[in-house]
Amino acid sequence: xxNVAWDISTEQILLAAALLLFFGVLSSxxxxxxxxxxxxxxxxxxxxxxxxxxxxxxxxxxxLAKIIGVIALSFILFSGGLETDFxxxxxxxxxxxxxxxxxxxxxxxxxxxxxxWIFRIPLKEGLxxxxxxxxxxxAAVFSILRSKNISLKGQLRPLLELESGSNxxxxxxxxxxxxxxxxxxxxxxxxxxxxxxxxxxLGLVAGWVIAELFxxxxxxxxxxxxxxxxxLTFSVALLAxxxxxxxxxxxxxxxxxxxxLLSRKDxxxxxxxxxxxxGLAWLMQIAMFVTxxxxxxxxxxxxxxxxxxxxxxVLFFVARPAGVFLCMPFAPLKEKLMISxxxxxxxxxxxxxxxxxxxxxxxSELIFDVVxxxxxxxxxxxGTSIPVVSKWLGLHAPLQRKLRYPLEFEQRExxxxxxLEFMVPYGGKASGKKLYDLNFPKDSLAVLIGRNDKFxxxxxxxxLDAGDVVLALVSKKDLDTIKTxxxxxxxxxxx
Numbered sequence: 001x002x003n004v005a006w007d008i009s010t011e012q013i014l015l016a017a018a019l020l021l022f023f024g025v026l027s028s029x030x031x032x033x034x035x036x037x038x039x040x041x042x043x044x045x046x047x048x049x050x051x052x053x054x055x056x057x058x059x060x061x062x063x064l065a066k067i068i069g070v071i072a073l074s075f076i077l078f079s080g081g082l083e084t085d086f087x088x089x090x091x092x093x094x095x096x097x098x099x100x101x102x103x104x105x106x107x108x109x110x111x112x113x114x115x116x117w118i119f120r121i122p123l124k125e126g127l128x129x130x131x132x133x134x135x136x137x138x139a140a141v142f143s144i145l146r147s148k149n150i151s152l153k154g155q156l157r158p159l160l161e162l163e164s165g166s167n168x169x170x171x172x173x174x175x176x177x178x179x180x181x182x183x184x185x186x187x188x189x190x191x192x193x194x195x196x197x198x199x200x201x202l203g204l205v206a207g208w209v210i211a212e213l214f215x216x217x218x219x220x221x222x223x224x225x226x227x228x229x230x231x232l233t234f235s236v237a238l239l240a241x242x243x244x245x246x247x248x249x250x251x252x253x254x255x256x257x258x259x260x261l262l263s264r265k266d267x268x269x270x271x272x273x274x275x276x277x278x279g280l281a282w283l284m285q286i287a288m289f290v291t292x293x294x295x296x297x298x299x300x301x302x303x304x305x306x307x308x309x310x311x312x313x314v315l316f317f318v319a320r321p322a323g324v325f326l327c328m329p330f331a332p333l334k335e336k337l338m339i340s341x342x343x344x345x346x347x348x349x350x351x352x353x354x355x356x357x358x359x360x361x362x363x364s365e366l367i368f369d370v371v372x373x374x375x376x377x378x379x380x381x382x383g384t385s386i387p388v389v390s391k392w393l394g395l396h397a398p399l400q401r402k403l404r405y406p407l408e409f410e411q412r413e414x415x416x417x418x419x420l421e422f423m424v425p426y427g428g429k430a431s432g433k434k435l436y437d438l439n440f441p442k443d444s445l446a447v448l449i450g451r452n453d454k455f456x457x458x459x460x461x462x463x464l465d466a467g468d469v470v471l472a473l474v475s476k477k478d479l480d481t482i483k484t485x486x487x488x489x490x491x492x493x494x495x
Contacts, residue, residue, distance in 0.1 A: 016057065020049060024286035039137075039346055039379050042286055046293015059294040062357040062368075068291045069351030070241075072284035073168070074255045076347065078237035079281035080165045081259025082274055088158035089260070095328060096162030099339075103163075103323035104170045107343075108134040110319035111311060115370065118307050121363050124182050129367045131174035132353050133315065133374055135167045136160075137346025153395050156335060160342060165260070168348045169253035173199050175352045179359050202249025207257025210240040214258075218267045229269045230276045236262075237277075266418070285347065292350045292372075300369050308373035315374065316341070316382065334393045341389050345378040418476070419447070422486045424468040430486050436460035438485050443475040 023045055049055030059065075089096070112130020116123045151157060177192040214236050223229060237255055244254035301308070321340040328336055353371040356364035390396040424430050430438060435446055435458060446458040450469035456462060458470070474482055 016049070016055075020045060020290050021283075021286060024290055038285070039289060040376070040383070042289030043293040043296075043376070046290040047296060047298055048293075049290070050294045050297070052298050057294060059291075062295065062354045065291050065295045066351065066354040066358060069288050069347070069354065070251075071238075072288035073252065073347060073351055074237050074241045075277070075284045076281045077165060077168060077252055077256040078240070078259040079277040080161070081256045081261075082263050082277055084161055084165065084260055084263050085158060086260065086264035088155070089162050092155050092159040092162055095331075096159055097166060098327045099159075099163045099324065100167035101170050103327045104134045104167050105174070106323035106326055107315070107319045108171075108174055110322055111315045114314045114319075115311050118310055119304075119363075119366065119370070121366070122182075124178060125361065125363050125367065128175065128178040128182065128356060128361065129311075129370060130319075131171060131178050132355075132367065132371050133345055133349045134174060135171035135345075135348045136164045136343045137348065151396070152338070152390060154335070156338060156395060160339065165256050166253070169200070169203060169250045169256070171348060171352060172252055173250060175355055179356060179361060182361055183359065198248060199250040200253060202247050203244045203251065203253030204249075204257055206244035206247060206249055206251075207240050207254035208261060210236060210243060210254070211258040211261035214262065215265055215267060226269060226272075230273060233273050233277065234280075288347055288351070295354075296369070296372050300365075301373050304366065304369050304373060308370050309377060311370060312374045312377040312381070315345075315378070316343075334395060338390060338393050338395050341382060342386055344382050344386075345375040349375050418474060420472060420474050420479075421450075422470045422472060422482065424464050424466055424470065424486060430464055431466040433464055434460065435462050435464065440472075440485070441475065441478040441481055444472060444478045444482060446470050446472045 024042055047053055049057050051058040108127065108130040110130070111133065112127035113123070114126075115121070115129045116126025119126070152160075173196055177195055180191070180195075181187055181189065214233070218229065218232065221232075223232075236258060240254040240258040241251035245251040320343040321336075324336050324340045324343075328339070349371050353368040356367050361367070387396070440446060448471040449456040449458055449462060449464070450471065451465060451467075458472075464470070470486070472482065
């Protein structure tokens with residue numbers, strides 16, 4: 001079964017790969033313009049290029065697809081952790097972790113029991129299917145909201161980011177656990193309890209150790225070429241995953257934890273490295289989705305269409321809400337409804353669907369096709385309706401896009417300062433004042449002022465308006481003083 005029937009030269013393979021990547025990048029522009037989730041377009045390109053599409057590429061190698069998916073998902077999770085605001089994540093930590101563990105378990109059980117009934121497969125295999133589609137993809141959600149210039153109020157955004165980054169490891173654990181229970185029928189179910197604590201503990205430790213080693217090394221290294229720092233962080237993601245998996249831990253958790261811990265620390269070339277991994281994550285998404293699009297055969301989806309639609313509806317309206325409402329009993333109803341609806345399925349379920357194929361679990365091809373179909377329905381229905389639902393619930397907010405400044409600053413040895421941005425709040429004491437009246441500390445300097453998508457060179461007699469963003473070179477010892485000057489009620493972010 002698992003073979004690639006390509007009777008073409010190396011040059012033709014490279015040309016085909018380049019074209020698939022090229023059109024994958026172009027499709028992201030269509031995603032923003034027409035509010036079509038990029039996941040659908042990437043998958044569509046793979047399916048069109050496949051044996052049943054116009055490309056005619058016959059790809060039936062689940063093992064290769066799994067390798068590509070695991071590597072890609074590792075870099076996506078690492079980038080997600082690296083870009084997470086650690087301060088915001090701390091405030092929603094309890095809710096996020098509860099949703100990503102207990103919430104995932106409830107979702108998997110409910111949808112798995114239904115899938116077992118509707119497809120007439122053993123309960124364990126139904127629960128395996130439920131485990132595979134139990135995790136969410138917040139990156140797809142925020143991509144859709146960004147295309148409509150919409151954000152979410154309150155703590156919904158950091159909560160969803162934390163949940164999606166930390167629920168993939170739980171889905172992986174449940175998937176591998178169910179495969180073990182299916183293959184070893186005499187194994188007791190409580191075996192999973194010990195397996196859970198072992199995998200999560202080792203994953204946490206591996207992620208923490210790798211992050212600490214990286215921080216100790218990077219600020220002491222004197223690499224001759226700046227590009228080598230990107231190669232160093234590239235190795236960190238792979239090392240975190242490999243070390244955790246080799247020790248019997250959860251590699252995806254280790255990768256996310258490593259990225260999350262690095263997000264809260266300063267190190268050389270951090271801004272450039274964060275951008276590098278953001279671009280790499282996009283590349284990984286395109287490669288993964290196109291590969292998985294090649295792997296699926298559209299003709300196989302037709303026989304399971306009605307069962308797949310029913311499973312998706314139970315997931316949307318019963319399983320996911322059950323997990324959210326039970327894990328957040330005291331949250332406002334509107335927030336629970338919003339979180340329930342944005343439980344978009346994305347990359348992880350399709351990657352996990354290759355695990356049963358390789359383990360040769362009974363009904364594994366049915367499981368793969370159902371998972372693929374459910375993810376597709378989730379993206380098409382939930383993905384396109386998220387902006388409407390957020391407005392209907394009154395939880396939408398204007399998207400505050402991050403300004404792109406015409407200058408950059410990277411921390412180096414011997415420089416005890418950082419380039420930070422500060423908002424001039426409405427009604428604050430800085431509004432309407434000239435810069436020299438703010439009494440900046442002598443070791444800090446206002447550099448640029450962002451106003452209505454334009455930039456003004458900061459001068460002593462420049463009058464600040466409410467809503468201005470002041471870019472300042474700030475000595476670390478002066479940070480609290482300058483925060484007080486701008487009367488900011490929230491933690492300021494790095495530019």
